[in-house]
Amino acid sequence: MLTQLTAAIGVLALLTLVPGPDMAVVTRSALAAGRAAALRTAGGVVLGLLTWGLLAVVGLAALLAASAEAFLVAKILGAGYLICLGAYTLWQSRRGAPVPATSSDDPARNVGDPWLSGLTTNVLNPKIAVFYAAVLPTLAPPTMPVHWSLTLLVLIHAALTLAWLSGYALLLTRARAVFERPAVRRALDRVTGVVLIGFGLRVAAENP
Known part of the structure:
Protein backbone atom coordinates (compact mmCIF):
# COMPACT_ATOMS: atom_id res chain seq x y z
CA MET A 1 0.00 0.00 0.00
CA LEU A 2 2.79 2.42 0.91
CA THR A 3 4.49 1.93 -2.46
CA GLN A 4 1.23 2.48 -4.34
CA LEU A 5 0.45 5.59 -2.29
CA THR A 6 3.94 7.02 -2.84
CA ALA A 7 3.61 6.51 -6.60
CA ALA A 8 0.18 8.16 -6.56
CA ILE A 9 1.52 11.17 -4.65
CA GLY A 10 4.32 11.47 -7.22
CA VAL A 11 1.83 11.55 -10.10
CA LEU A 12 -0.37 14.09 -8.28
CA ALA A 13 2.65 16.27 -7.51
CA LEU A 14 3.66 16.30 -11.19
CA LEU A 15 0.11 17.17 -12.20
CA THR A 16 0.14 20.02 -9.67
CA LEU A 17 3.43 21.50 -10.87
CA VAL A 18 2.57 21.49 -14.58
CA PRO A 19 1.56 25.07 -15.53
CA GLY A 20 -2.10 25.35 -16.45
CA PRO A 21 -5.12 27.68 -16.27
CA ASP A 22 -5.11 27.59 -12.44
CA MET A 23 -1.58 28.98 -12.30
CA ALA A 24 -2.47 31.60 -14.90
CA VAL A 25 -5.43 32.97 -12.94
CA GLY A 34 -1.83 41.46 -4.60
CA ARG A 35 -1.19 38.70 -2.12
CA ALA A 36 -4.62 38.38 -0.49
CA ALA A 37 -6.42 38.15 -3.84
CA ALA A 38 -3.92 35.60 -5.16
CA LEU A 39 -4.33 33.44 -2.05
CA ARG A 40 -8.11 33.63 -2.36
CA THR A 41 -7.85 32.61 -6.00
CA ALA A 42 -5.74 29.63 -4.96
CA GLY A 43 -8.41 28.78 -2.39
CA GLY A 44 -11.05 28.91 -5.11
CA VAL A 45 -8.98 26.54 -7.26
CA VAL A 46 -8.73 24.08 -4.38
CA LEU A 47 -12.47 24.35 -3.77
CA GLY A 48 -12.97 23.44 -7.43
CA LEU A 49 -10.73 20.39 -7.01
CA LEU A 50 -12.70 19.30 -3.96
CA THR A 51 -15.92 19.73 -5.96
CA TRP A 52 -14.60 17.48 -8.73
CA GLY A 53 -13.26 15.09 -6.10
CA LEU A 54 -16.68 14.79 -4.50
CA LEU A 55 -18.26 14.15 -7.90
CA ALA A 56 -15.61 11.52 -8.66
CA VAL A 57 -16.24 9.72 -5.38
CA VAL A 58 -19.98 9.55 -6.02
CA GLY A 59 -19.47 8.64 -9.69
CA LEU A 60 -20.78 11.73 -11.45
CA ALA A 61 -17.38 12.76 -12.80
CA ALA A 62 -17.15 9.40 -14.55
CA LEU A 63 -20.53 10.07 -16.14
CA LEU A 64 -19.30 13.41 -17.47
CA ALA A 65 -16.09 11.85 -18.76
CA ALA A 66 -18.07 9.15 -20.54
CA SER A 67 -20.66 11.48 -22.08
CA ALA A 68 -19.48 13.20 -25.25
CA GLU A 69 -22.32 15.74 -25.06
CA ALA A 70 -21.62 16.66 -21.43
CA PHE A 71 -17.90 16.89 -22.12
CA LEU A 72 -18.54 19.17 -25.10
CA VAL A 73 -20.69 21.54 -23.02
CA ALA A 74 -18.08 21.69 -20.24
CA LYS A 75 -15.33 22.20 -22.82
CA ILE A 76 -17.13 25.09 -24.53
CA LEU A 77 -17.92 26.81 -21.23
CA GLY A 78 -14.41 26.37 -19.89
CA ALA A 79 -12.72 27.49 -23.10
CA GLY A 80 -15.03 30.49 -23.42
CA TYR A 81 -14.38 31.57 -19.84
CA LEU A 82 -10.58 31.39 -20.20
CA ILE A 83 -10.59 33.17 -23.56
CA CYS A 84 -12.80 35.97 -22.23
CA LEU A 85 -10.62 36.28 -19.13
CA GLY A 86 -7.50 36.48 -21.28
CA ALA A 87 -9.06 39.01 -23.65
CA TYR A 88 -10.11 41.18 -20.70
CA THR A 89 -6.57 41.02 -19.28
CA LEU A 90 -5.16 42.11 -22.64
CA TRP A 91 -7.66 44.96 -22.75
CA GLN A 92 -6.66 46.05 -19.23
CA SER A 93 -3.00 46.05 -20.27
CA ARG A 94 -3.74 48.87 -22.73
CA ARG A 95 -4.18 51.26 -19.81
CA GLY A 96 -0.58 50.86 -18.73
CA ALA A 97 -1.26 52.35 -15.31
CA PRO A 98 0.75 51.06 -12.34
CA VAL A 99 -1.10 49.53 -9.41
CA PRO A 100 -0.93 51.75 -6.31
CA ALA A 101 0.92 50.09 -3.44
CA THR A 102 -1.93 50.83 -1.08
CA SER A 103 -4.23 48.56 -3.07
CA SER A 104 -1.99 45.51 -2.91
CA ASP A 105 -4.48 43.55 -0.87
CA ASP A 106 -7.66 44.82 -2.54
CA PRO A 107 -9.20 41.67 -4.06
CA ALA A 108 -11.80 43.57 -6.04
CA ARG A 109 -9.36 45.55 -8.14
CA ASN A 110 -9.57 44.39 -11.78
CA VAL A 123 -14.84 23.65 -12.29
CA LEU A 124 -15.04 24.48 -16.01
CA ASN A 125 -11.87 22.50 -16.79
CA PRO A 126 -13.05 19.18 -18.25
CA LYS A 127 -9.53 17.74 -18.02
CA ILE A 128 -9.90 17.62 -14.24
CA ALA A 129 -13.11 15.63 -14.59
CA VAL A 130 -11.43 13.17 -16.96
CA PHE A 131 -8.38 12.81 -14.71
CA TYR A 132 -10.45 12.23 -11.59
CA ALA A 133 -12.79 9.82 -13.33
CA ALA A 134 -10.35 7.84 -15.47
CA VAL A 135 -6.88 8.15 -13.92
CA LEU A 136 -7.40 8.69 -10.19
CA PRO A 137 -9.06 5.27 -9.61
CA THR A 138 -6.00 3.58 -11.11
CA LEU A 139 -3.79 5.31 -8.54
CA ALA A 140 -5.91 4.30 -5.55
CA PRO A 141 -4.32 1.79 -3.13
CA PRO A 142 -6.10 -1.53 -3.79
CA THR A 143 -6.06 -2.52 -0.11
CA MET A 144 -8.45 0.30 0.83
CA PRO A 145 -12.18 0.61 0.07
CA VAL A 146 -12.47 2.52 -3.20
CA HIS A 147 -14.44 5.47 -1.75
CA TRP A 148 -11.92 5.98 1.05
CA SER A 149 -8.91 5.65 -1.25
CA LEU A 150 -10.34 8.14 -3.75
CA THR A 151 -11.17 10.56 -0.95
CA LEU A 152 -7.63 10.28 0.39
CA LEU A 153 -6.10 10.99 -3.04
CA VAL A 154 -8.42 13.96 -3.63
CA LEU A 155 -7.43 15.47 -0.27
CA ILE A 156 -3.74 14.91 -1.01
CA HIS A 157 -4.12 16.55 -4.42
CA ALA A 158 -5.97 19.51 -2.87
CA ALA A 159 -3.26 19.93 -0.21
CA LEU A 160 -0.47 19.80 -2.81
CA THR A 161 -2.28 22.31 -5.00
CA LEU A 162 -2.92 24.71 -2.13
CA LEU A 171 6.88 34.56 -4.22
CA LEU A 172 5.21 36.49 -7.02
CA THR A 173 3.81 39.20 -4.77
CA ARG A 174 7.12 39.65 -2.94
CA ALA A 175 8.55 40.85 -6.24
CA ARG A 176 5.48 42.91 -7.07
CA ALA A 177 7.36 46.21 -6.76
CA VAL A 178 9.24 45.25 -9.91
CA PHE A 179 6.05 44.19 -11.67
CA GLU A 180 4.36 47.53 -10.86
CA PHE A 199 -5.15 27.63 -22.41
CA GLY A 200 -8.71 28.40 -23.52
CA LEU A 201 -7.91 27.30 -27.07
CA ARG A 202 -6.18 24.19 -25.76
CA VAL A 203 -9.25 23.31 -23.67
CA ALA A 204 -11.42 23.84 -26.77
CA ALA A 205 -9.27 21.37 -28.68
CA GLU A 206 -9.39 18.68 -26.00
CA ASN A 207 -10.98 15.32 -26.78
CA PRO A 208 -12.85 13.22 -24.20
Whole structure:
Protein backbone atom coordinates (compact mmCIF):
# COMPACT_ATOMS: atom_id res chain seq x y z
CA MET A 1 0.00 0.00 0.00
CA LEU A 2 2.79 2.42 0.91
CA THR A 3 4.49 1.93 -2.46
CA GLN A 4 1.23 2.48 -4.34
CA LEU A 5 0.45 5.59 -2.29
CA THR A 6 3.94 7.02 -2.84
CA ALA A 7 3.61 6.51 -6.60
CA ALA A 8 0.18 8.16 -6.56
CA ILE A 9 1.52 11.17 -4.65
CA GLY A 10 4.32 11.47 -7.22
CA VAL A 11 1.83 11.55 -10.10
CA LEU A 12 -0.37 14.09 -8.28
CA ALA A 13 2.65 16.27 -7.51
CA LEU A 14 3.66 16.30 -11.19
CA LEU A 15 0.11 17.17 -12.20
CA THR A 16 0.14 20.02 -9.67
CA LEU A 17 3.43 21.50 -10.87
CA VAL A 18 2.57 21.49 -14.58
CA PRO A 19 1.56 25.07 -15.53
CA GLY A 20 -2.10 25.35 -16.45
CA PRO A 21 -5.12 27.68 -16.27
CA ASP A 22 -5.11 27.59 -12.44
CA MET A 23 -1.58 28.98 -12.30
CA ALA A 24 -2.47 31.60 -14.90
CA VAL A 25 -5.43 32.97 -12.94
CA VAL A 26 -3.37 33.05 -9.73
CA THR A 27 -0.72 35.03 -11.62
CA ARG A 28 -3.38 37.42 -12.87
CA SER A 29 -4.77 37.97 -9.36
CA ALA A 30 -1.30 38.43 -7.85
CA LEU A 31 -0.30 41.06 -10.38
CA ALA A 32 -3.62 42.89 -10.42
CA ALA A 33 -4.62 42.86 -6.75
CA GLY A 34 -1.83 41.46 -4.60
CA ARG A 35 -1.19 38.70 -2.12
CA ALA A 36 -4.62 38.38 -0.49
CA ALA A 37 -6.42 38.15 -3.84
CA ALA A 38 -3.92 35.60 -5.16
CA LEU A 39 -4.33 33.44 -2.05
CA ARG A 40 -8.11 33.63 -2.36
CA THR A 41 -7.85 32.61 -6.00
CA ALA A 42 -5.74 29.63 -4.96
CA GLY A 43 -8.41 28.78 -2.39
CA GLY A 44 -11.05 28.91 -5.11
CA VAL A 45 -8.98 26.54 -7.26
CA VAL A 46 -8.73 24.08 -4.38
CA LEU A 47 -12.47 24.35 -3.77
CA GLY A 48 -12.97 23.44 -7.43
CA LEU A 49 -10.73 20.39 -7.01
CA LEU A 50 -12.70 19.30 -3.96
CA THR A 51 -15.92 19.73 -5.96
CA TRP A 52 -14.60 17.48 -8.73
CA GLY A 53 -13.26 15.09 -6.10
CA LEU A 54 -16.68 14.79 -4.50
CA LEU A 55 -18.26 14.15 -7.90
CA ALA A 56 -15.61 11.52 -8.66
CA VAL A 57 -16.24 9.72 -5.38
CA VAL A 58 -19.98 9.55 -6.02
CA GLY A 59 -19.47 8.64 -9.69
CA LEU A 60 -20.78 11.73 -11.45
CA ALA A 61 -17.38 12.76 -12.80
CA ALA A 62 -17.15 9.40 -14.55
CA LEU A 63 -20.53 10.07 -16.14
CA LEU A 64 -19.30 13.41 -17.47
CA ALA A 65 -16.09 11.85 -18.76
CA ALA A 66 -18.07 9.15 -20.54
CA SER A 67 -20.66 11.48 -22.08
CA ALA A 68 -19.48 13.20 -25.25
CA GLU A 69 -22.32 15.74 -25.06
CA ALA A 70 -21.62 16.66 -21.43
CA PHE A 71 -17.90 16.89 -22.12
CA LEU A 72 -18.54 19.17 -25.10
CA VAL A 73 -20.69 21.54 -23.02
CA ALA A 74 -18.08 21.69 -20.24
CA LYS A 75 -15.33 22.20 -22.82
CA ILE A 76 -17.13 25.09 -24.53
CA LEU A 77 -17.92 26.81 -21.23
CA GLY A 78 -14.41 26.37 -19.89
CA ALA A 79 -12.72 27.49 -23.10
CA GLY A 80 -15.03 30.49 -23.42
CA TYR A 81 -14.38 31.57 -19.84
CA LEU A 82 -10.58 31.39 -20.20
CA ILE A 83 -10.59 33.17 -23.56
CA CYS A 84 -12.80 35.97 -22.23
CA LEU A 85 -10.62 36.28 -19.13
CA GLY A 86 -7.50 36.48 -21.28
CA ALA A 87 -9.06 39.01 -23.65
CA TYR A 88 -10.11 41.18 -20.70
CA THR A 89 -6.57 41.02 -19.28
CA LEU A 90 -5.16 42.11 -22.64
CA TRP A 91 -7.66 44.96 -22.75
CA GLN A 92 -6.66 46.05 -19.23
CA SER A 93 -3.00 46.05 -20.27
CA ARG A 94 -3.74 48.87 -22.73
CA ARG A 95 -4.18 51.26 -19.81
CA GLY A 96 -0.58 50.86 -18.73
CA ALA A 97 -1.26 52.35 -15.31
CA PRO A 98 0.75 51.06 -12.34
CA VAL A 99 -1.10 49.53 -9.41
CA PRO A 100 -0.93 51.75 -6.31
CA ALA A 101 0.92 50.09 -3.44
CA THR A 102 -1.93 50.83 -1.08
CA SER A 103 -4.23 48.56 -3.07
CA SER A 104 -1.99 45.51 -2.91
CA ASP A 105 -4.48 43.55 -0.87
CA ASP A 106 -7.66 44.82 -2.54
CA PRO A 107 -9.20 41.67 -4.06
CA ALA A 108 -11.80 43.57 -6.04
CA ARG A 109 -9.36 45.55 -8.14
CA ASN A 110 -9.57 44.39 -11.78
CA VAL A 111 -10.07 40.72 -10.90
CA GLY A 112 -13.63 40.53 -9.57
CA ASP A 113 -14.16 37.91 -6.90
CA PRO A 114 -10.87 35.96 -6.55
CA TRP A 115 -12.61 32.94 -4.98
CA LEU A 116 -15.06 32.77 -7.88
CA SER A 117 -12.31 33.23 -10.45
CA GLY A 118 -10.32 30.28 -9.10
CA LEU A 119 -13.40 28.13 -8.60
CA THR A 120 -14.85 28.81 -12.04
CA THR A 121 -11.55 28.17 -13.82
CA ASN A 122 -11.22 24.78 -12.16
CA VAL A 123 -14.84 23.65 -12.29
CA LEU A 124 -15.04 24.48 -16.01
CA ASN A 125 -11.87 22.50 -16.79
CA PRO A 126 -13.05 19.18 -18.25
CA LYS A 127 -9.53 17.74 -18.02
CA ILE A 128 -9.90 17.62 -14.24
CA ALA A 129 -13.11 15.63 -14.59
CA VAL A 130 -11.43 13.17 -16.96
CA PHE A 131 -8.38 12.81 -14.71
CA TYR A 132 -10.45 12.23 -11.59
CA ALA A 133 -12.79 9.82 -13.33
CA ALA A 134 -10.35 7.84 -15.47
CA VAL A 135 -6.88 8.15 -13.92
CA LEU A 136 -7.40 8.69 -10.19
CA PRO A 137 -9.06 5.27 -9.61
CA THR A 138 -6.00 3.58 -11.11
CA LEU A 139 -3.79 5.31 -8.54
CA ALA A 140 -5.91 4.30 -5.55
CA PRO A 141 -4.32 1.79 -3.13
CA PRO A 142 -6.10 -1.53 -3.79
CA THR A 143 -6.06 -2.52 -0.11
CA MET A 144 -8.45 0.30 0.83
CA PRO A 145 -12.18 0.61 0.07
CA VAL A 146 -12.47 2.52 -3.20
CA HIS A 147 -14.44 5.47 -1.75
CA TRP A 148 -11.92 5.98 1.05
CA SER A 149 -8.91 5.65 -1.25
CA LEU A 150 -10.34 8.14 -3.75
CA THR A 151 -11.17 10.56 -0.95
CA LEU A 152 -7.63 10.28 0.39
CA LEU A 153 -6.10 10.99 -3.04
CA VAL A 154 -8.42 13.96 -3.63
CA LEU A 155 -7.43 15.47 -0.27
CA ILE A 156 -3.74 14.91 -1.01
CA HIS A 157 -4.12 16.55 -4.42
CA ALA A 158 -5.97 19.51 -2.87
CA ALA A 159 -3.26 19.93 -0.21
CA LEU A 160 -0.47 19.80 -2.81
CA THR A 161 -2.28 22.31 -5.00
CA LEU A 162 -2.92 24.71 -2.13
CA ALA A 163 0.72 24.55 -0.99
CA TRP A 164 2.10 25.05 -4.50
CA LEU A 165 -0.22 27.86 -5.61
CA SER A 166 0.03 29.67 -2.26
CA GLY A 167 3.82 29.47 -2.31
CA TYR A 168 3.89 30.65 -5.92
CA ALA A 169 1.55 33.55 -5.11
CA LEU A 170 3.69 34.63 -2.14
CA LEU A 171 6.88 34.56 -4.22
CA LEU A 172 5.21 36.49 -7.02
CA THR A 173 3.81 39.20 -4.77
CA ARG A 174 7.12 39.65 -2.94
CA ALA A 175 8.55 40.85 -6.24
CA ARG A 176 5.48 42.91 -7.07
CA ALA A 177 7.36 46.21 -6.76
CA VAL A 178 9.24 45.25 -9.91
CA PHE A 179 6.05 44.19 -11.67
CA GLU A 180 4.36 47.53 -10.86
CA ARG A 181 6.67 49.38 -13.22
CA PRO A 182 4.40 50.41 -16.12
CA ALA A 183 6.44 48.79 -18.90
CA VAL A 184 6.95 45.56 -16.96
CA ARG A 185 3.31 45.50 -15.90
CA ARG A 186 2.05 45.93 -19.45
CA ALA A 187 4.33 43.16 -20.69
CA LEU A 188 3.29 40.74 -17.93
CA ASP A 189 -0.41 41.52 -18.38
CA ARG A 190 -0.08 40.83 -22.08
CA VAL A 191 1.80 37.59 -21.50
CA THR A 192 -0.81 36.51 -18.92
CA GLY A 193 -3.64 37.40 -21.29
CA VAL A 194 -2.09 35.47 -24.17
CA VAL A 195 -1.43 32.48 -21.88
CA LEU A 196 -5.06 32.45 -20.69
CA ILE A 197 -6.31 32.61 -24.28
CA GLY A 198 -3.87 29.85 -25.20
CA PHE A 199 -5.15 27.63 -22.41
CA GLY A 200 -8.71 28.40 -23.52
CA LEU A 201 -7.91 27.30 -27.07
CA ARG A 202 -6.18 24.19 -25.76
CA VAL A 203 -9.25 23.31 -23.67
CA ALA A 204 -11.42 23.84 -26.77
CA ALA A 205 -9.27 21.37 -28.68
CA GLU A 206 -9.39 18.68 -26.00
CA ASN A 207 -10.98 15.32 -26.78
CA PRO A 208 -12.85 13.22 -24.20
